Amino acid sequence: MATVALIGNPNTGKSSLFNALCGGQARVGNYPGVTVEHKTGRMRLGSTSHKSIELVDLPGTYSLSARSADEAVSVEVLSGEMPGLARPDAVIVILDATNLERNLYLLSQVLELGLPTLVALNMWDRLESEGIAIDPKSLSHSLGVPVVCTSASKRMGVADLQSALGELLESAESSQSAREQHQPASLASTSFPEPFRRCVDELALWFDSQGCRLPRFQIERLLIDDSQAHSYRVIPKVLTSEVTERISQAREQLASEGVAIPLFETRARYAWIKQRVAGVIERKPRERRASLSDQIDRWLTHRWFGLLFFVVLMFLIFQSITWFASWPMDGIEFATQWIGQRIESMMAPGPLRSLLVDGIIAGVGSVLVFLPQIAILFFFIAILEDSGYMSRAAFMMDKFMSILGMSGKSFLPLMSSFACAIPGIMATRTIENRRDRMVTILIAPLMSCSARWPVYVLMVSAFVPNRSVMGGWIGAQGAVLFAMMALGALVSIPVAWLLQRFVFPGEPSTFIMELSSYKWPSLRVVLMRVWERVLAFLARAGSLILVTSVLIWAAAYFPGDHGPLDIATAKLEAEQAIPDADPEKQQALETQINQLKSEMISQSYLGTAGDWIEPIVRPLGWDGKIGVAVLASFPAREVIVATLGTIYSLGAGQDENSQGLAAQLRSATWPDGRPVYTLATACSIMVFFALCAQCVSTLVTIRRETNSWRWPIFSFVYMTALAYAGAWIVFNLMSFW
């Protein structure tokens, strides 16, 4: 099976073309050791051909200089160094015909990789209205590669592209030995300054002598890109120091010979582009009339209206996530309960039933409940991105974010983190400045995500008096909820400052970003993106969350003789099966079961851990039970509600709104009879949860996105320290009050 790569600038319609070619048969692959995903899909060459092709969709990029992780992945895939992926047999470069010169920059680099190349000249339908005329035949001749005109969003030219690809692959196959045949008419690198090319020759000889054969393009990248760049990844570790030495020598020599690194490359490539398009492209001089996109833009980035629109839009999006998600969330909750009850009715009480019901179904179910929210959030994000508004939001927020030392590109990831930090952290991939991206990833979990709500709601409804303050305008409960929501965002400001000052110094942030024209979002592209996210989320729930649920269940179940509890449970279930049972007898059995459950929990490993942990959490106003519940909620914050329910002998699965649990919390006492929970304790718990990193999925996502365990550990340590300090301060302040 042949492999073909698809590459192009961002906003060229690459996703549409990919979907048109593969017919929606895409899957997102995560390659080990790489922080960036790329998609692969299957396609057939026309209806008659039986030949199937694997199409690899590379991240949208302006250049192959390996400055960002996205660019490095593209270079590695195209040169066949990506583990688990063969070197592509051909590459399709998609160019935006309305913006040909800038798009040709990437093509000029791709051509130097020596792969059979095919150009898709996209947005062909928009040329006329832009007053541009391009002669595709002359362009093909001038570039030395086949050119096909396409309008991917309207599915025009897709069949032509497929047949051109078939021809290209066939001719590549028949002339496998004679690779030169695929050399295009001219390469930009042949016009690089003579001293530079000599340096590359010398380095190539040296690499050969070290038994490390590198393509010429990569040696050029090593010389041109600075040492932070990802091009160093391809060098074997043992050679790194010597290579760095040789490169800096070569650069000094080149500087003395008047070769300006890195600018000579850009100049040479644009000179090459000018030659290639001479006589090929014609722009009709036209009066500059404001296009519809411009008119929309004037309003949406307007001084006052733009900001107002932005705030209202964000509010509506987050409101509608809550509205739309509540129905499917109730459905999922109902389904998990129903499945749990079915299992209970089919199995006798025992460890296996407990593992299935209390461990797996309750654990995975409590996380699956958030699937609708995540799907809806990604639906809106995909619409914002595809319509072109996302880049405007970043544009408008850049000044504000730059006061905090970051750029507008960090704003939306942080905004998404108010729903869930996981999509927020994944959305940081578009930030090319490493420092900005790292700071954004590290503060994103401080934003008040939806998993904190159950904790807040339980504590507020149990301990904050339901009365009005400030002359009746604000409800006390609502005010406390809002304060908890805002706390993390406020704390993130000094944290971001400290991170930039001490952890990631240097590398000032920039804001060089394309503002794509407004267009109607393509439903297909939007749904595709939502689907990819949903699949990724389900995969995680099925692996990591499943495992941690089972582990926590085991820690709370063992050791201990569950015999009496199982007998009592079986008795109760038998009693319930009788139509006119004695309610008092049932009541007595339930009390006995709750008693036993609470005994089992305090005997379990988790309960022992609680005794150990009590001295540590005492300064926060917590008892050992709260300590255990917090420990057990390490996999996910909302687990604390279920764990508190279990511990307070009501059995797991207590809903946070149930009066039962709130009443139990209010009546819990220390051994000397004082109540455990006061308003101060409740606030201390809430502040702890506002600031802590109790979410394994977030930590695993940080691991995946930063490609190192160092940063999730760092996040966990700093956030737990913050949470402990915050809870301590709040508890002590409020106790004195």
Added chain:
Amino acid sequence: MDNTTLNDLLEGQAGTIIDVQGNDSLSARLMEMGLIPGERVEMVGQAPMGDPVEYSVVGYRLSLRRVEARRVWIQRV
């Protein structure tokens, strides 16, 4: 001859690029994005808080902070 930088353009004003200053990867990035000598650039608008600024160059819209725009020397047209 009226040589200034991109940062000095007001809304609706345009200029032709003379040079991109600096010898680092930021300058290379600016040039990769199409800010090359000889190209015409128009200032389209600015963000609500005055920074960054939107420019029209080689047929698309580019956003630059004022600090970055100051590196690009132009001749007004």
